[in-house]
Amino acid sequence: MADPFSPRFDAQGLLTAVVVDSATGQTLMVAHMNAESLKATQASGLATFWSRSRQKLWRKGESSGHLMRVEEILVDCDQDCLLLKVRPEGPACHTGATSCFFRRLRPDGVLERVSG
Amino acid sequence: MADPFSPRFDAQGLLTAVVVDSATGQTLMVAHMNAESLKATQASGLATFWSRSRQKLWRKGESSGHLMRVEEILVDCDQDCLLLKVRPEGPACHTGATSCFFRRLRPDGVLERVSG
Secondary structure: OOOOOOOOOOOOEEEEEEEEEEEOEEEEEEEEEEEEHHHHHHHHOEOEEEEEEEEEEOOOOOOOOOOOOEEEEEEEOOOOEEEEEEEEEOOOOOOOOOOOOOOEEOOOOOOEEEOO | OOOOEEEEEEEEEEEEEEEEEEEOOOEEEEEEEEEHHHHHHHHOOOOOOEEEOOEEEEEOOOOOOOOOEEEEEEOOOOOOOEEEEEEEEEOOOOOHHHHHHHOOOOOOEEEOOOOO
């Protein structure tokens, strides 16, 4: 079964992109992509996002060397989210943690570190 | 190591919430949460989002019966995204698919179904 890709960009021209490790399934980070960054990702095979803070294309790992090789791009039912399955060449988080989701929210409202 | 939880809601008062199956690690869906829906989720143990289309609280599965029992809430480094690890009581997607991410984007720009 095949459908056309009709991405539903938000008012800023962005899709939400969830990034998971293709080997472990671990959720690594969430970022945003515009049409240009999606095209750059498909052309290079390297995860490339739109930096909302810097308002420019951002190849993940361009400064750290921790590139992410994209193995598959999945699209959700209403086409406003992408799921990138990647092979990361280093930690996803700027803190050095493997995943940006390295703390859990405890019932008492405190964040507790759960992984490296 | 413990930090205070200081969620960074966007201009609409929302956080992005990625939902994964706690047993399989599969990414199921992406939705949004405001402060009220987060509080409702913590109080009930059932994933409760903010519906942007209907502008109201939306307990996942309230009509389908496919509730999601929340086992853990992780918070990302800059605190604008949550990761909910859940035990789903049915398919996550309104199409009946286990995950909303049931199609892959092929290099030729066509969506191809990859999973149920």
